[in-house]
Amino acid sequence: MESDVDALTAAGASQVFTDDADTDPRKRPGLAECLASLEPGDVLVVPSASHLSHAVTHFVTTVSALSAQGVAFRSLAEPALCTGAATAVDPAEVIAALEALRRRLVSVRTRAGMASAAAEGKRAGRPTVMTPEKVAMAVELRNLNRPITHIARVLGVSSNSVQRALAPLPRTVDRVD
Template identity: 75%
Template sequence: MTRFVGYTRELTPGTGTAADVAELMAAGAVRVFTDDATADPRTRPGLAECLTFLESGDVLVVSSAAHLSHAVTHFVSTLAGLTDLAVQFRSLSEPALCTGVEPGVDPAQVYAALERLRRRLVSVRTRAGMASAAASGKRPGRPTVMTAEKVAMAVELRRLDRPMTHIARVLGVSANSVQRALDQLPHDG
């Protein structure tokens, strides 16, 4: 008898998995395994338990392939492992990535779905990295070229009515950098 077994993971800290679990249960999952965002994406205990629980003829159901894998290569190798176990795969949001369900799927749809998955996973990793940097007090992005000394010199030169291009040339930075730095300063009356 075919069992639908669900799996989901928290993509970003604090989002929870309750909505995904409810969606998977509504899709017919008899059991749903979960991992939170703190789990290392390469060694998720919930996913390992899920893969051990699956038997030949089962269907692994996810709300999105991004919840199953942290990288496209991991997704493809996981599907290969499922195929070896005679387990089918079903993504509720990406039907082109499902196995054994629709025999006439156009390969272009599969490639497009894999590309969307890759983009989504990059986005998830980027947001997680930015959140981690912010939590440790770091500001993401390029460091500014305008040091406190350069800003002070720019303020003095501006008070002498020097043009932005002149100030930029003296400081060895772009006029846009000078303008941004001066715009961030509080304006006096």
């Protein structure tokens, strides 16, 4: 966030508007205040187009509305998406930049969802098949020198699941000075 503010200041921004990272992307008071303050002849500068919109369609609509108001748009990360008088860009570059924006927005939403799930105590990925009871049984069978494949067959899981469950935990070393 601070590096974005520095980049905008270095690019000549006279005002910098920010929103908290936790803010819902569809309800951003800083962005709303910024857009309301723009006048014809202004240039809206953003570190990346993904900071302006939550979806590519919203981005296109927003930039079109800005253009209709006489406001130019400049993205520091995606020059092909900039508007204004001196922006003669190959259409293929614009399409490639929009696709890159779409991928970046998907990534941002995915990371936000994973962070939200982690905050609720949820773990990403498939749930483990090795319940505490199965782990205890696997340990007991391993102590009886049973092979991993036998343990897996008895428990009804894969050999890899048994190996992961029986993998030694990282040992901590107590240091005595």
